Amino acid sequence: MAQSLQLFTAYNRSPNHTLPKRATYSETKQFLPATSSRRFPVTVFPKLTIQASSSSSSSSSSDLESSSSSSPVLVNDNGTGGVLSGATALATYASATSTAAAVTDSSSIEVDSVTEAELKENGFRSTRRTKLICTIGPNTCGFEELEALAVGGMNVARINMCHGTHQWHRNVIKRVRRLNEEKGYAVAIMMDTEGSEIHMGDLGGAPSAKAEDGEIWTFSVRTYESGQPEHTINVNYDGFAEDVKVGDELVVDGGMVRFEVIEKIGPDVKCKCTDPGLLLPRANLTFWRDGSVVRERNAMLPTISSKDWLDIDFGIAEGVEFIAISFVKSADVITHLKSYLAARSRDSDIGVIAKIESIDSLKNLEEIILASDGAMVARGDLGAQIPLEQVPSVQQNIVQLCRQLNKPVIVASQLLESMIEYPTPTRAEVADVSEAVRQRADALMLSGESAMGQYPMKALTVLRSVSVRIEKWWRDEKQYDPMELPDIGSSHSDNISEEICSSAAKMANNLGVDALFVYTKTGHMASLLSRCRPDCPIFAFTSTTSLRRRLNLQWGLIPFRLSFSDDMESNLNKTFSLLKARNLIKSGDLVIAVSDMLQSIQVMYVP
Numbered sequence: 001m002a003q004s005l006q007l008f009t010a011y012n013r014s015p016n017h018t019l020p021k022r023a024t025y026s027e028t029k030q031f032l033p034a035t036s037s038r039r040f041p042v043t044v045f046p047k048l049t050i051q052a053s054s055s056s057s058s059s060s061s062s063d064l065e066s067s068s069s070s071s072p073v074l075v076n077d078n079g080t081g082g083v084l085s086g087a088t089a090l091a092t093y094a095s096a097t098s099t100a101a102a103v104t105d106s107s108s109i110e111v112d113s114v115t116e117a118e119l120k121e122n123g124f125r126s127t128r129r130t131k132l133i134c135t136i137g138p139n140t141c142g143f144e145e146l147e148a149l150a151v152g153g154m155n156v157a158r159i160n161m162c163h164g165t166h167q168w169h170r171n172v173i174k175r176v177r178r179l180n181e182e183k184g185y186a187v188a189i190m191m192d193t194e195g196s197e198i199h200m201g202d203l204g205g206a207p208s209a210k211a212e213d214g215e216i217w218t219f220s221v222r223t224y225e226s227g228q229p230e231h232t233i234n235v236n237y238d239g240f241a242e243d244v245k246v247g248d249e250l251v252v253d254g255g256m257v258r259f260e261v262i263e264k265i266g267p268d269v270k271c272k273c274t275d276p277g278l279l280l281p282r283a284n285l286t287f288w289r290d291g292s293v294v295r296e297r298n299a300m301l302p303t304i305s306s307k308d309w310l311d312i313d314f315g316i317a318e319g320v321e322f323i324a325i326s327f328v329k330s331a332d333v334i335t336h337l338k339s340y341l342a343a344r345s346r347d348s349d350i351g352v353i354a355k356i357e358s359i360d361s362l363k364n365l366e367e368i369i370l371a372s373d374g375a376m377v378a379r380g381d382l383g384a385q386i387p388l389e390q391v392p393s394v395q396q397n398i399v400q401l402c403r404q405l406n407k408p409v410i411v412a413s414q415l416l417e418s419m420i421e422y423p424t425p426t427r428a429e430v431a432d433v434s435e436a437v438r439q440r441a442d443a444l445m446l447s448g449e450s451a452m453g454q455y456p457m458k459a460l461t462v463l464r465s466v467s468v469r470i471e472k473w474w475r476d477e478k479q480y481d482p483m484e485l486p487d488i489g490s491s492h493s494d495n496i497s498e499e500i501c502s503s504a505a506k507m508a509n510n511l512g513v514d515a516l517f518v519y520t521k522t523g524h525m526a527s528l529l530s531r532c533r534p535d536c537p538i539f540a541f542t543s544t545t546s547l548r549r550r551l552n553l554q555w556g557l558i559p560f561r562l563s564f565s566d567d568m569e570s571n572l573n574k575t576f577s578l579l580k581a582r583n584l585i586k587s588g589d590l591v592i593a594v595s596d597m598l599q600s601i602q603v604m605y606v607p
């Protein structure tokens with residue numbers, strides 16, 4: 001297959017290639033009632049009594065008609081229909097997406113063509129559980145590129161407010177929304193704030209500048225009206241010249257270029273290049289003294305700057321699903337933002353993701369994660385603030401803590417950095433991706449690889465195929481360590497939900513069921529199931545498209561939009577008939593269903 005070929009052709013990379021050795025960073029049929037012999041109701045109510053389910057009633061024929069008439073026909077490379085391999089999805093995306101239809105009426109179910117194809121081809125148990133995030137930049141902002149990314153498995157599109165204008169970001173959001181509406185995808189939008197980081201200016205419009213060994217460069221807080229002199233870099237932080245000392249090490253982009261401070265002249269800081277490399281516009285700057293990162297007055301800068309507040313208002317107005325906050329230092333800022341969001345965005349529920357990328361965030365890790373709706377291991381800046389060799393253990397700790405606290409966690413930055421320039425990843429990068437998948441992080445994120453790299457689709461394909469392969473490997477080999485999941489709920493009802501989900505997940509593993517079904521109004525039960533990381537996929541049914549998108553960040557959840565009632569019996573009947581109409585399930589499949597309206601566990605074969 002194309003994908004396995006691609007992973008192995010890396011050997012063909014010429015040892016004499018002329019590219020730089022180090023990649024630069026920056027940059028349904030009628031429903032038939034169930035036969036009682038094939039069904040085992042295990043309904044658990046809050047008082048924990050066992051109730052047998054009554055026999056089911058058939059769903060209305062209008063459900064069936066609307067569903068089957070809108071069922072998309074998928075075409076594979078050979079045009080024989082019905083198959084779209086995970087590995088060949090990219091090659092066939094045009095045919096798949098051109099025939100896929102989004103369905104939004106109340107009697108139908110909404111799922112996208114890619115999920116549908118994956119379920120049909122590989123069966124439930126082989127669907128990808130790890131979610132994929134792509135940063136959108138100049139190389140991926142067009143409708144066709146965004147569509148190719150969605151077909152390639154993008155679950156969340158990230159926009160980085162460090163770059164671009166509101167109009168640019170608005171256009172990207174509109175295109176993603178159009179894609180969701182027209183093709184039935186549930187791609188969520190994550191807006192990432194700039195934060196009060198120290199970074200360089202725009203290089204006077206140049207795409208990059210090369211700093212050579214021993215060259216003297218001036219870093220200055222001055223703004224140059226009539227063009228920037230040669231070897232001069234503008235710095236955005238007013239206190240820069242006062243805070244640095246002669247002898248400090250100035251680190252660009254976490255170590256891609258290094259300078260030593262040799263002289264201070266008013267607002268100008270003269271520096272000698274000690275590690276040559278490419279300077280990119282708005283690159284991040286840190287300065288180090290005696291082996292640790294210096295945090296002078298910049299430590300006092302607000303986590304959410306006035307510019308960030310304007311960007312947050314923009315995110316609210318555009319209805320983004322997630323806002324990721326850069327350089328979080330404490331839980332207060334998250335709590336404050338959450339109350340601001342609650343007051344401003346009445347209907348929508350925007351998730352706040354805390355980016356763990358500073359020493360302060362590590363000191364207050366648990367309270368920050370508890371206050372947030374998720375966390376990101378932002379290894380780019382984190383690796384510029386703590387010694388690099390500490391990053392892997394910190395990553396593992398954050399991933400574990402997030403799962404224990406039931407918060408989705410993203411592993412970000414440099415996963416496939418070399419693919420910014422090369423069509424194949426390094427073995428080390430594949431091992432890094434595998435490790436994040438083995439740790440069972442909720443999501444993996446591409447930054448420069450998808451924003452401005454030369455091979456965004458190939459990078460996404462690598463993430464997808466490595467994820468699927470590693471997940472299957474540890475399911476087959478039982479490679480993963482079971483994790484102790486503490487009670488996290490604050491009420492007895494919460495504890496019941498947790499017990500139901502962990503029991504349902506355990507039953508699912510022991511019985512080898514095909515899928516877990518969860519009917520959820522708030523997403524809570526879905527996330528509790530995801531937290532258990534069961535062996536089978538979790539079909540999460542929710543009645544709103546916004547919640548469907550938001551669930552798309554979490555491990556193992558396949559979100560569907562479906563109108564449902566408080567009557568589990570009729571929900572299940574409706575779901576079975578709709579899914580059967582689309583050949584997504586078949587008679588005899590074993591399913592365990594839970595819901596957050598009725599605290600119950602039902603085990604049943606699809607009639």
Ligand SMILES: Nc1ncnc2c1ncn2[C@@H]1O[C@H](COP(=O)(O)OP(=O)(O)O)[C@@H](O)[C@H]1O
Pocket residue numbers: 025026027135136137138160162163164168280282380447448449451452
């Ligand atoms: N909206 C955008 N417009 C232009 N370039 C972008 C945009 N988003 C990302 N990029 C480019 O992709 C690179 C990698 O993205 P990311 O890691 O999110 O940013 P950063 O390098 O600032 O941390 C950026 O350095 C920038 O060159």
Ligand SMILES: C=C(OP(=O)(O)O)C(=O)O
Pocket residue numbers: 160162192326357377378379380381382412413447
């Ligand atoms: C994801 C990160 O943040 P940004 O790309 O915004 O610097 C990071 O630092 O790893």
Ligand SMILES: [K+]
Pocket residue numbers: 160161162192193194195326
């Ligand atoms: K950012």
Ligand SMILES: [Mg+2]
Pocket residue numbers: 326357378380381382
């Ligand atoms: Mg960062």
